[in-house]
Amino acid sequence: MIGVSIPVFSKRAKRELLKKNKFFFFDAGVYQTLRPKGPLDISSEVGGWALETLVFNEIRALNSYFRLGYELFFWRTAKKQEVDFVLYGKRGLTAIEVKLANRIRKEDLESIRLFKSDYPMARCLVLYTGARAQHEDGIDIIPVTDFFSSAKAILEGTVQSALRSC
Numbered sequence: 001m002i003g004v005s006i007p008v009f010s011k012r013a014k015r016e017l018l019k020k021n022k023f024f025f026f027d028a029g030v031y032q033t034l035r036p037k038g039p040l041d042i043s044s045e046v047g048g049w050a051l052e053t054l055v056f057n058e059i060r061a062l063n064s065y066f067r068l069g070y071e072l073f074f075w076r077t078a079k080k081q082e083v084d085f086v087l088y089g090k091r092g093l094t095a096i097e098v099k100l101a102n103r104i105r106k107e108d109l110e111s112i113r114l115f116k117s118d119y120p121m122a123r124c125l126v127l128y129t130g131a132r133a134q135h136e137d138g139i140d141i142i143p144v145t146d147f148f149s150s151a152k153a154i155l156e157g158t159v160q161s162a163l164r165s166c
């Protein structure tokens with residue numbers, strides 16, 4: 001009850017994937033309190049995990065409450081390229097990457113582009129702490145605050161209308 005483990009998305013995998021599950025606490029504050037602390041900890045990494053936990057819990061709650069029917073996964077290759085969340089179900093395939101950054105750089109999109117090349121039918125989203133919604137190479141880049149205000153529409157698959165409302 002204190003956390004949830006999600007598996008690696010491996011359906012029709014084209015690459016060697018790591019098989020270790022990813023664990024999320026039920027609350028971002030619990031993670032920040034329980035995490036190991038030391039001189040090598042980088043505050044942006046800690047904040048990134050907290051933001052990712054917050055997004056995970058929102059996705060999980062909306063998926064359950066509105067019975068959207070997604071199974072939740074993440075995707076990580078043997079070369080450590082990772083997409084934070086993969087939603088798979090009757091509504092389709094959606095990949096979501098979460099970035100604690102005020103701007104998105106080319107290298108921030110590498111993993112989700114790789115996922116998109118393996119699964120071209122996937123809707124791909126990058127959530128970031130910046131202020132402007134964008135679209136680049138089939139990837140919707142959305143401010144995380146806009147995601148939270150439009151999350152139900154985004155998860156239901158009406159991404160374009162959700163982006164127009166941002």
